[in-house]
Amino acid sequence: MTEQLSRRRFIKGGLAGTVAVSVLKDKETQAAHDFEGYPDAMGVVVDLTRCVGCRSCEAACNKEQGLPEPAEPFDDFSVFDYMFHGQKRRTDEAHYTVVNRYEVPQLDHPLFRKMQCNHCNEPACLTSCFVNAYTKTPQGAVIYNSKVCVGCRTCMIACPFYVPTFKYSSAFSPRIMKCIFCYDTRLKDGKPPACVEACPQEALTFGKRIDMLEVAHQRIRMEPGKYIDHVYGEHEAGGTSWMYISPVPFDEVGLDTSVTREPILNYVKGFLAIVPMVLTIWPALFAGFHLLATRKDRIKESQTDENQEG
Amino acid sequence: MQPGKKMKQAAWALGLGLALLAPATGQAMSAEDAPESVEIDTLAELYGPVSFDHAMHTDVAQCSDCHHHTTGTDPTDPPCVKCHYGREEGETVSCTDCHAAEPFIQENLKKLENPEIFHIDKPGLKGAYHINCLGCHQEVGGPTGCQDCHQMTEAGEKRFDTGKFAPAGYRPGAEQHEPEKKHE
Numbered sequence: 001m002t003e004q005l006s007r008r009r010f011i012k013g014g015l016a017g018t019v020a021v022s023v024l025k026d027k028e029t030q031a032a033h034d035f036e037g038y039p040d041a042m043g044v045v046v047d048l049t050r051c052v053g054c055r056s057c058e059a060a061c062n063k064e065q066g067l068p069e070p071a072e073p074f075d076d077f078s079v080f081d082y083m084f085h086g087q088k089r090r091t092d093e094a095h096y097t098v099v100n101r102y103e104v105p106q107l108d109h110p111l112f113r114k115m116q117c118n119h120c121n122e123p124a125c126l127t128s129c130f131v132n133a134y135t136k137t138p139q140g141a142v143i144y145n146s147k148v149c150v151g152c153r154t155c156m157i158a159c160p161f162y163v164p165t166f167k168y169s170s171a172f173s174p175r176i177m178k179c180i181f182c183y184d185t186r187l188k189d190g191k192p193p194a195c196v197e198a199c200p201q202e203a204l205t206f207g208k209r210i211d212m213l214e215v216a217h218q219r220i221r222m223e224p225g226k227y228i229d230h231v232y233g234e235h236e237a238g239g240t241s242w243m244y245i246s247p248v249p250f251d252e253v254g255l256d257t258s259v260t261r262e263p264i265l266n267y268v269k270g271f272l273a274i275v276p277m278v279l280t281i282w283p284a285l286f287a288g289f290h291l292l293a294t295r296k297d298r299i300k301e302s303q304t305d306e307n308q309e310g
Numbered sequence: 311m312q313p314g315k316k317m318k319q320a321a322w323a324l325g326l327g328l329a330l331l332a333p334a335t336g337q338a339m340s341a342e343d344a345p346e347s348v349e350i351d352t353l354a355e356l357y358g359p360v361s362f363d364h365a366m367h368t369d370v371a372q373c374s375d376c377h378h379h380t381t382g383t384d385p386t387d388p389p390c391v392k393c394h395y396g397r398e399e400g401e402t403v404s405c406t407d408c409h410a411a412e413p414f415i416q417e418n419l420k421k422l423e424n425p426e427i428f429h430i431d432k433p434g435l436k437g438a439y440h441i442n443c444l445g446c447h448q449e450v451g452g453p454t455g456c457q458d459c460h461q462m463t464e465a466g467e468k469r470f471d472t473g474k475f476a477p478a479g480y481r482p483g484a485e486q487h488e489p490e491k492k493h494e
């Protein structure tokens with residue numbers, strides 16, 4: 001399976017397809033089940049026993065992706081105390097990655113966890129997008145084409161890790177923003193992402209996803225008392241390119257342990273068929289009708305410089 | 311991140327010096343043969359070089375705590391003991407000779423494909439330094455702040471938006487209230 005995993009394989013014809021999706025089951029869903037990710041996809045193991053919360057990864061991402069100047073310097077650690085509506089910091093359009101601190105009773109020191117897009121093998125964001133804005137590249141990155149994005153926010157709802165967010169500064173061209181695995185500046189040329197390169201602790205280990213799985217399991221095997229015997233992301237959401245290993249149960253470091261092992265896309269399709277989309281995204285829908293009408297041209301136009309834009 | 315030439319030379323000199331000093335019988339090297347101090351500037355970019363007081367550290371740590379099995383002393387990590395117990399000293403003892411400055415470049419990732427390779431998870435140079443140094447410092451109460459070991463350079467201040475590159479209006483200590491997020 002060398003052809004890029006395209007949402008088009010699952011949902012043909014945009015909105016109509018989305019509504020009719022429950023009917024489309026058998027053949028198309030079967031294809032989804034057979035897809036176990038690209039064999040040469042790259043991956044990262046995030047080892048929470050190593051992370052010291054230095055925020056070097058955040059700083060590197062900010063510069064690599066040309067994100068806006070932060071509110072506070074990246075060596076200000078008071079950000080770990082910030083709470084927004086009772087929630088720790090999370091990724092958004094100005095921060096593709098954030099590190100949070102977790103106090104855990106088992107250890108005499110806190111743990112830190114970096115979060116970003118996990119680059120799912122079978123991304124729910126991609127499957128749920130009805131204008132085909134997302135692409136899963138053979139290198140493992142889940143990238144997007146903001147030129148065709150209509151700002152409907154379906155991917156925000158679909159993502160099991162709450163990753164995609166929107167830039168609202170321009171109301172007329174909403175733009176999805178998320179970690180792209182440094183695809184256009186690094187990954188496509190075989191280089192490690194900026195955050196990985198910046199990490200002093202090598203808490204982020206980069207390589208082929210299959211090799212990284214082996215590395216993760218070996219670390220657990222070699223020092224059994226040190227880790228929980230589980231690689232988060234090996235199966236979660238159908239498998240992700242970014243995976244975590246931890247000395248404490250994953251829910252204690254803010255990872256959702258109820259995420260299904262099956263690819264989210266099966267669920268998303270059901271979900272979208274049931275939830276009356278018009279009620280939740282009514283305004284975007286109108287925009288969508290217009291955009292759908294002109295979609296073909298836009299796609300054609302953008303295919304030349306496909307996904308160059310982050 | 312380019313490997314500093316100076317460090318390479320220093321590593322060579324160090325390796326060579328130790329090779330000459332080491333007794334030919336293959337017994338363990340001794341701490342007295344080692345250099346007094348080593349300037350670690352291989353990766354100096356965002357932070358300046360580290361002036362590492364080697365002599366002081368030989369008083370507080372075993373050779374094998376940092377050099378694993380290469381100085382001819384038995385390793386202390388349980389997984390290493392299985393193969394490297396009771397071995398002679400290695401041909402090389404400097405960190406840079408085993409730990410790659412750029413562990414994730416294609417050339418190094420390719421090596422992982424060799425099924426014979428046992429060390430599939432060897433940290434790169436920067437990782438090796440920090441995991442080992444900081445890990446021990448945390449255990450024994452040594453300095454753990456970034457700038458306790460290396461001063462941030464101007465490039466570093468720029469990268470971290472700090473010092474003279476701090477965001478306008480930033481006051482250290484005062485919580486910077488970011489605009490409320492509009493996630494719904």
Ligand code: SF4
Pocket residue numbers: 117118119120123124125126142158159160161162163164178
């Ligand atoms: S983590 Fe979310 S945004 Fe990233 S690929 Fe998976 S579904 Fe998409």
Ligand code: SF4
Pocket residue numbers: 060061062064065096097116117178179180181182193194195196
């Ligand atoms: S992979 Fe690139 S875009 Fe993603 S968090 Fe790391 S530096 Fe940022």
Ligand code: SF4
Pocket residue numbers: 050051052053054055056057058099112114198199200201202203204
């Ligand atoms: S750079 Fe590495 S050690 Fe520092 S916060 Fe990020 S993941 Fe943790």
